[in-house]
Structures are given as C-alpha cells and as structure tokens.
Amino acid sequence: MRSSFVRGGVFGGALAAFVLAVGSAQAAPEEPRTSMRQVFLSLVQLLPPALEGDRFVDPARRASIAAALDDLAAAGERVRRHGRGADTATRLLTRDLADEAQEMSALFSRGRAAEARYRLLDLTETCVACHTRGVAAGSFPLGARLVERLDAGELSPRGQARLRVALRDFEGSARYWETVFRDPTADPAELDASEALLDYMTLVVRTRPDFARARTQLRALAARDDCPRYLRRRIRVWDQHLDRAEPKPDANPSLKTAREHLERATDVSDFPGDRDGMVHTLLAAAELSRLVEHLGAADTKAEAALLAESFYWLGVAELRLGPASWVPKAEIYLESAIRTAPSHPYAERAYALLEEVDVLTFGGVGPEYLPPRVRATLAELRRLIESQQTTRAEPARRLGSAR
Ligand code: HEC
Numbered sequence: 001m002r003s004s005f006v007r008g009g010v011f012g013g014a015l016a017a018f019v020l021a022v023g024s025a026q027a028a029p030e031e032p033r034t035s036m037r038q039v040f041l042s043l044v045q046l047l048p049p050a051l052e053g054d055r056f057v058d059p060a061r062r063a064s065i066a067a068a069l070d071d072l073a074a075a076g077e078r079v080r081r082h083g084r085g086a087d088t089a090t091r092l093l094t095r096d097l098a099d100e101a102q103e104m105s106a107l108f109s110r111g112r113a114a115e116a117r118y119r120l121l122d123l124t125e126t127c128v129a130c131h132t133r134g135v136a137a138g139s140f141p142l143g144a145r146l147v148e149r150l151d152a153g154e155l156s157p158r159g160q161a162r163l164r165v166a167l168r169d170f171e172g173s174a175r176y177w178e179t180v181f182r183d184p185t186a187d188p189a190e191l192d193a194s195e196a197l198l199d200y201m202t203l204v205v206r207t208r209p210d211f212a213r214a215r216t217q218l219r220a221l222a223a224r225d226d227c228p229r230y231l232r233r234r235i236r237v238w239d240q241h242l243d244r245a246e247p248k249p250d251a252n253p254s255l256k257t258a259r260e261h262l263e264r265a266t267d268v269s270d271f272p273g274d275r276d277g278m279v280h281t282l283l284a285a286a287e288l289s290r291l292v293e294h295l296g297a298a299d300t301k302a303e304a305a306l307l308a309e310s311f312y313w314l315g316v317a318e319l320r321l322g323p324a325s326w327v328p329k330a331e332i333y334l335e336s337a338i339r340t341a342p343s344h345p346y347a348e349r350a351y352a353l354l355e356e357v358d359v360l361t362f363g364g365v366g367p368e369y370l371p372p373r374v375r376a377t378l379a380e381l382r383r384l385i386e387s388q389q390t391t392r393a394e395p396a397r398r399l400g401s402a403r
Pocket of ligand 1: 032033034036037039040043090093094097123124126127128130131137138139140143166167168
C-alpha cells in the first residue's frame, strides 16, 4: 500500500481500518480488479477534500493531495495496461481514465488546484460509463461505506446517485432514486427532464436487471397526483414492455436479439427522441455489451466482424438514449467499430455516423472546423478504412433514424 493512505489523516481510525482491509484483500497483482482497487484507494483520499472545494485548494493539504493524485495517475497506468488486452471500447475508456488522471496530477502540480478538482469530479463519469455498460458482476461494499462518509451535499441529486455508481454501490444508487421518487418535494416532470428516470432505468433494466422492482417503483411514481399525464402514459408503456420482457442473464448473448429490441424500440417511437422505446433500447444495449464482453479481443476474422457490428449498434443505442453524461459513449463505440474491423462494411457506416455526430456536437460546422483532436481522430479513422478498402456495397439500412 502507498504511504499516502497513512499520511494526512483525512479520516479517523474506522476508515483507516477499512482502507487497510482493502489493501490486504488484494487479489493477484495483475488482475484488473486490483488496479480498480488502487484507483478506489486514491479516491478515498481525494473525494472528501474535492467535495468540499476549500479543502482541495488548501495549501496545508497540498502535499497529501499531490501524493494521492500521483497514486491515482499510477493506478491509471495500471488500468491502461489491463485495457490493452481487451476490446477496443474498453481500451479507449481505460486510455481516457489514464490520460485524465495524468493531466489532473500535472495540473495540480502546476498550481491549478481548482481545475484539477473539477476534472476529478468529472472523472467519476468515466467510471459510471464503464460500470453501467452491461450486467455488472457485483457491488463493492466498501464503495457504499465510503459514500456514507462523504459530504456530497454540494452535488446535485443526480451527481450523488452517479457517484455511488462510480464506486459500484449500485444498490445504494437505486435506493437513493427510489427515495427521491417518493419525496413530495421532487417534481416528477423535473425528474424526467433531469434524466433521473433514465439513470434509474439504466440501473434496474441494464446493469442489475430487476424488472419487478422497476415496475413497482415506476407505478408508484405514476400514481402521484403531481405526475403529468404524458409521464403517466409513458410509464404505462414501459410497464407493458417490462412485463413482456424477462431478464435472461444466462442465455448466450446474440446480435439477433439485440437487433430485435432495437427494431421494437423504433416501432413504438413516433418521433426522433421519443422515449417510449427506452426499455427496448436499454435491453438492446445490455445484450450488445454482453456480446462484446463474450467476444473479448475477437481472435478470428468472423469474431472481429461480429464485434464491429455489435459496436456499431451499441453506438446507435447510446445515441438513442441521449447524451446522458459528458463521456462520449456513442462516439467511443463507433470508433471501436471502425478500429475493430476497418475492412468490414460496418466501418464505413460507423464512420459516417461518427462524423455526423461530431459535426452536430460541435455546432453543425463542417469537419474542417472541428477541434484539432476530433479532426485528427476522424482523419486517422478515414485513412484506416481507405487503406483496407476494396469496392463493396454498404449494408442495407434496416432501422429507422439514429435517434
Ligand atoms: C474500462 C472500464 C472501467 C472503467 C473506466 C472503470 N472501471 Fe471500475 N470496474 C470495471 C469492471 C469491469 C469491474 C469489475 C471487475 C470484476 O468484478 O472482475 C470494475 C470494478 C471496480 C471496483 C470493484 C473492485 C473489486 O474488488 O470488486 C471498484 C472499486 C472500481 N471498479 C472503481 C472504479 C472507479 C472509481 C473508476 C473511475 C475512476 C472505475 N472503476 C473506472 C470497469 C471499469
């Protein structure tokens, strides 16, 4: 364990003991979980002062925060190494985490503590993006214990719920939302507008499927006097879809099932951005994430082709769910589709969609005006496709609009 866990006295004895417990419970040194725990251990040091901004920029704490940020950067490097053997999307996400951790540490050491603090709070979105992708294996009880000790009052309700997911306290996050849904001062329309329902449904449909629980909670929300009619109707639609779907975590994931869910989501949507199809889009995303995990690094050409296609549809599913965080998940999946199999017809299609998303994200200006980093990535992906290109037709478009 690194010295910084003992240094500084951010926590009292109880938490120090719990940190020691994490340290001694470490698995074999090269397991991804071990690196995740290293990340967690640096956050044990960093989150309390970051949530109270004054403490983060306090010169008296400079040395201990700098040390914890160094630890985080080192843990990020370990995570990056683990990512190298994984699928492309995991590699891109682990690269983001490692780069961010390094930049934060550099910012802090150059005296830009306030900026480093914001970047740290943003970093938890990368954790959320990864932890909610597919069916998550397990919760991490120490994450829940850390959240209980944090003073997260400065964060929005959504920020508090997402911090729990970042620390893999999935149950705590679902329960948090369920408490908010029953709170008479929380306006249901506002909850919908602030994506609370999307976050809650992501947890109970995609990440930790429990449809009976989701249905009970949603119905209670719909029964509130202050629930607007549109939301009541939508919850009824979701309720029917959940009633007909059953979680099948043991069945082999298939592209066919995922595509069927996406088509059903399109069928029930009357306009782009219509949320009626959300249950089916979440089910499609869960199925595709399982498939990606199942295919892993995709050793054969046929597997790479299937993986690329899965990434493409995952990108489409994320686009339909909307930009739920600043982590560009759709873009990551579309890029992964291209990198996984640049000669596959889906690479061309993924490129077109990625370029469109980038252009629209940055205000509808043409590709030549995009930020240099985005432009460079697009150019690289274009070269990658062209270097492999033989004449071939684009696959037929079977689904409706991307959103
Ligand atoms: C590239 C995807 C990815 C990113 C990014 C990511 N995680 Fe994880 N994390 C995982 C996976 C997968 C597991 C489950 C590993 C297992 O159970 O074998 C996990 C597990 C964990 C665990 C539990 C470890 C254990 O011993 O059970 C913690 C804690 C954790 N992550 C914290 C974080 C934090 C904090 C961040 C962000 C700073 C983060 N992770 C970012 C994929 C990710």
